[in-house]
Amino acid sequence: MENGISLKTLKNAELLLRLTMIITLLVAGISKFCSHGNFHKYYLKLFLNPALRINLPSFLIDIYLSLIPFIEVGIAIALITSLKRRFFIVVWILYFISLEVGHYVLEEFTSVDLIVSIILFGVAAYILPAHEFFWLKSKSSLEK
Numbered sequence: 001m002e003n004g005i006s007l008k009t010l011k012n013a014e015l016l017l018r019l020t021m022i023i024t025l026l027v028a029g030i031s032k033f034c035s036h037g038n039f040h041k042y043y044l045k046l047f048l049n050p051a052l053r054i055n056l057p058s059f060l061i062d063i064y065l066s067l068i069p070f071i072e073v074g075i076a077i078a079l080i081t082s083l084k085r086r087f088f089i090v091v092w093i094l095y096f097i098s099l100e101v102g103h104y105v106l107e108e109f110t111s112v113d114l115i116v117s118i119i120l121f122g123v124a125a126y127i128l129p130a131h132e133f134f135w136l137k138s139k140s141s142l143e144k
Contacts, residue, residue: 014128029072093122
């Protein structure tokens with residue numbers, strides 16, 4: 001009987017988490033590209049609501065909403081490559097913290113609570129040992 005979790009199991013868990021992170025961002029980013037600007041219009045209108053307790057400058061909101069699909073697809077591609085894995089996991093975490101702040105500004109507190117658990121995906125992936133994709137493994141490790 002084993003007393004601990006094997007390294008292989010931990011690496012597989014990291015892979016599953018990272019794949020979940022990749023798919024989440026790819027689907028989100030691609031769907032925003034395919035929304036023909038509706039994502040941008042919808043959230044811009046919400047953020048410009050004068051009844052909000054926090055009112056951010058409209059040019060900041062406009063720029064960030066325009067960048068979001070590119071950020072999502074870019075982080076997903078970076079996580080696929082496994083290069084600088086931990087760096088891009090931190091980028092993932094920071095990106096979702098920015099979304100958390102946005103939902104707080106919009107006073108969507110249920111979404112804020114949900115995003116905290118999504119951020120924890122990144123924290124877990126950061127802690128776990130890396131699972132290398134087959135195209136990144138060195139020849140010596142493939143010969144074993």
